[in-house]
Amino acid sequence: MLDLGEPQARVRAWREDIEKGTLPFQAISDPELHRDELKRIFGRAWQALGFESEIGKPGDYILRYMGEDQVIVSRAEDGNIHVMLNNCRHRGTWLCEQEKGNTKTFRCPYHGWVYRNDGSWAGAPMRSKAYQNLKPEDWGLLKAAKVETRWGLIFATLDPDAPSFEDYLGDFKFHADAFFNLDSRGYRLLSEPSRWRAKSNWKSNPENVIGDAYHVSTLHASAVTIGMAPPMAPLQEHFAMFHGSNGHGMITWSLEDAGMFPKGSHPWAYPDHVWNDFDKKDLSDEQLDFLKKYTPLSMVIFPNLSFARLFTRHPETGEQLVWSWMRICQPNGPGEHISWNFFTNLNAESEENGVHALHAGLQWLGAAGIGDIDDAMTWEGASQAANSVFAQMRGMQANYQMGVGNMSAAYDLPDWTGPGVAKRTSYTEDNQRAFYAEWLRRMDDEAAE
Amino acid sequence: MNVMTKSVAAELGFQPAVDNDVPIDGIRQFLLHEAELLDDMRRLREWSGLLTEDFSYEVPVRVFRTLHSKEPSFPKGSLAVYEDRRSIESRVVRLESGQAHGEEIPPLMRRLVNGVRAVRIDDQNFAVRSAFHLYHNRRAVDGEIVAGEREDIVRICNGRYYLARRIVLLDHIIIPTQNITIFF
Numbered sequence: 001m002l003d004l005g006e007p008q009a010r011v012r013a014w015r016e017d018i019e020k021g022t023l024p025f026q027a028i029s030d031p032e033l034h035r036d037e038l039k040r041i042f043g044r045a046w047q048a049l050g051f052e053s054e055i056g057k058p059g060d061y062i063l064r065y066m067g068e069d070q071v072i073v074s075r076a077e078d079g080n081i082h083v084m085l086n087n088c089r090h091r092g093t094w095l096c097e098q099e100k101g102n103t104k105t106f107r108c109p110y111h112g113w114v115y116r117n118d119g120s121w122a123g124a125p126m127r128s129k130a131y132q133n134l135k136p137e138d139w140g141l142l143k144a145a146k147v148e149t150r151w152g153l154i155f156a157t158l159d160p161d162a163p164s165f166e167d168y169l170g171d172f173k174f175h176a177d178a179f180f181n182l183d184s185r186g187y188r189l190l191s192e193p194s195r196w197r198a199k200s201n202w203k204s205n206p207e208n209v210i211g212d213a214y215h216v217s218t219l220h221a222s223a224v225t226i227g228m229a230p231p232m233a234p235l236q237e238h239f240a241m242f243h244g245s246n247g248h249g250m251i252t253w254s255l256e257d258a259g260m261f262p263k264g265s266h267p268w269a270y271p272d273h274v275w276n277d278f279d280k281k282d283l284s285d286e287q288l289d290f291l292k293k294y295t296p297l298s299m300v301i302f303p304n305l306s307f308a309r310l311f312t313r314h315p316e317t318g319e320q321l322v323w324s325w326m327r328i329c330q331p332n333g334p335g336e337h338i339s340w341n342f343f344t345n346l347n348a349e350s351e352e353n354g355v356h357a358l359h360a361g362l363q364w365l366g367a368a369g370i371g372d373i374d375d376a377m378t379w380e381g382a383s384q385a386a387n388s389v390f391a392q393m394r395g396m397q398a399n400y401q402m403g404v405g406n407m408s409a410a411y412d413l414p415d416w417t418g419p420g421v422a423k424r425t426s427y428t429e430d431n432q433r434a435f436y437a438e439w440l441r442r443m444d445d446e447a448a449e
Numbered sequence: 450m451n452v453m454t455k456s457v458a459a460e461l462g463f464q465p466a467v468d469n470d471v472p473i474d475g476i477r478q479f480l481l482h483e484a485e486l487l488d489d490m491r492r493l494r495e496w497s498g499l500l501t502e503d504f505s506y507e508v509p510v511r512v513f514r515t516l517h518s519k520e521p522s523f524p525k526g527s528l529a530v531y532e533d534r535r536s537i538e539s540r541v542v543r544l545e546s547g548q549a550h551g552e553e554i555p556p557l558m559r560r561l562v563n564g565v566r567a568v569r570i571d572d573q574n575f576a577v578r579s580a581f582h583l584y585h586n587r588r589a590v591d592g593e594i595v596a597g598e599r600e601d602i603v604r605i606c607n608g609r610y611y612l613a614r615r616i617v618l619l620d621h622i623i624i625p626t627q628n629i630t631i632f633f
Contacts, residue, residue, distance in 0.1 A: 101518065191510060222546050359531045359536075363539075367626075368530040368532075368629040373628045
């Protein structure tokens with residue numbers, strides 16, 4: 001077998017490669033690296049688990065994943081959220097096999113160990129004979145190190161040394177908060193999440209969402225043909241890419257400049273009566289200005305959380321109808337991931353609008369979405385190339401050169417005084433490089449905190 | 450023969466519904482014809498000609514529940530797929546454009562439709578249930594089987610059969626095919 005070098009040495013070399021715009025395919029889905037990736041990325045980063053509204057009442061719970069591990073996400077009697085590994089501490093039996101429900105306790109079917117919905121050990125059958133000296137505080141369910149909520153979403157990390165979620169956002173907090181904080185009444189989840197299975201490493205998915213506007217005119221040309229997307233060529237100059245220092249990033253487009261929205265439109269061209277009704281108390285003037293000039297199209301919070309916000313017309317009134325989408329890419333082995341899809345509109349908007357928003361979103365995204373259908377097909381090859389002996393013998397690299405040096409017609413966004421890095425035009429893979437730079441930093445033993 | 454069959458059935462507590470008012474054979478043939486069209490993606494436009502103007506297509510999201518749960522497996526309003534007559538027309542145009550990359554490599558498909566039962570709703574409309582296995586194979590040696598049930602409304606106008614509504618209840622919580630570029 002080829003000597004590919006000790007894994008850490010490889011990762012360190014790749015950190016230099018990505019700066020220059022290349023990355024070996026092995027970084028994308030090498031089976032040897034996958035265990036490392038699960039520990040170093042998913043064992044440490046903040047991960048989204050779902051919406052607070054999914055567990056609105058005490059006792060409510062959902063089953064979700066951190067990395068590849070299933071966890072119970074529950075709302076305890078005191079209203080706090082707990083994230084717990086779904087394995088009994090006795091023999092590892094799955095405690096909970098129903099994906100969603102309400103309970104005060106979880107009882108293991110094997111020997112009857114009972115836990116409260118905050119994970120604490122609550123008893124066992126004939127305890128006074130069976131477990132005279134068992135210390136309950138040692139045998140509660142394994143808990144995530146930290147749990148926080150932001151934007152109506154639940155986040156958790158397994159790393160007790162992780163910074164707060166706000167610090168984790170770092171210099172991208174400005175952009176992410178701007179995306180979410182349109183109205184203080186928050187978001188309405190329009191449907192239970194749908195799931196499908198894609199034959200590619202999880203990273204292919206967010207690396208597309210974080211910065212790939214360039215592929216739309218080719219891969220999604222059919223969307224233009226059927227009137228679901230505008231002609232893309234004239235729009236390339238009007239994209240602006242933003243990213244922070246921790247792997248988060250977003251694609252924005254200046255749709256007024258591009259002539260798609262009339263001058264003076266609200267962000268996403270929300271109708272007057274909707275936009276004016278929003279309680280924008282959590283948006284600064286700078287953020288409002290940002291949204292008007294650089295309307296977010298899609299965004300990734302590292303590592304595996306994606307968002308998009310797009311629009312259609314109400315089928316009867318013809319009014320602008322905005323819909324939002326969120327995805328969690330659950331890794332499932334080195335060459336596969338499970339895609340969880342959530343659609344939302346704002347609580348301030350009508351439920352009726354929500355039905356149309358869901359229908360519109362499902363046209364683009366989800367198992368039957370025309371965007372996802374085409375995207376997922378193109379990602380398959382990358383994961384297969386990662387294992388290719390031919391590719392490894394030749395040291396085959398993926399090309400991330402767009403926007404490096406003089407390669408492309410992309411430049412620093414003029415007059416940008418806000419946080420993070422900002423580039424004009426879609427002719428750059430700056431955000432994708434930033435995503436992998438963070439991934440590689442975390443994979444590097446010596447660099448990661 | 451009939452007397453024997455009837456008494457055995459009565460002992461077992463099942464009375465088959467024999468409704469001479471429901472053209473069950475016609476409905477069955479319609480579903481088989483429709484499945485044949487769907488098996489060949491090149492015939493999607495032909496299939497769309499079987500749909501009524503008010504046609505809607507839904508694949509609700511399944512939430513896995515335990516045996517004694519009182520909660521619904523298909524919560525109201527939760528959808529993995531929603532299509533109507535217009536969006537289907539868009540999909541057909543998209544396929545015909547040659548630009549649908551994900552669908553230019555069409556899956557090999559074979560639908561087996563079975564368990565057809567129907568009840569009359571009114572003059573023209575029938576509520577029809579059927580079970581299906583869809584064998585689906587894109588490029589691979591082994592394909593996937595997607596299983597589920599359809600709750601349809603079949604409408605008969607002037608002797609011609611149309612599909613007025615389909616709700617697909619899948620026997621999966623994670624859709625196993627990479628995408629659903631197809632109709633169940």
